[in-house]
Amino acid sequence: MNFTIFLIHKLSAAWKVSPSRVYGILNSSGILDNYVIKCYDVLHTLGAEAMVDDLSELAREKGVLK
Template identity: 40%
Template sequence: MTKLERSQIDFSTFMLYRLAEHWGKSVPDTYRILDKANAIDGYLVPCYDMLHTLGSEYLVNDLTDYVREQGICI
């Protein structure tokens, strides 16, 4: 595993826990929502270079909007 891949995993995990807290859901339920929206492989990882420089509050709101745009109820 490369250093970049490890950083992407760490970032995705961090966001998973922040979203779970913000949404008031368990981590497994939050992961299922993100997986259904393809938010990890389709957004967080490919856009890591830009996203990891942003604040967590902004990212929580951005990912919430992203999931809703995919037609998924939180």
């Protein structure tokens, strides 16, 4: 849970949107359950910048981030 909250706040700062908006984007696109939670073991070993870059690219690929 702490990891997810940390990540949402990092994405919020990078995307310049509220944390609740980031949560909505990740949740509605399936990224939260199917990637962040499912791949926690790998993701938590990355630096914050790498995670933001990775999730931003995935969100763009899914069409939920411009």
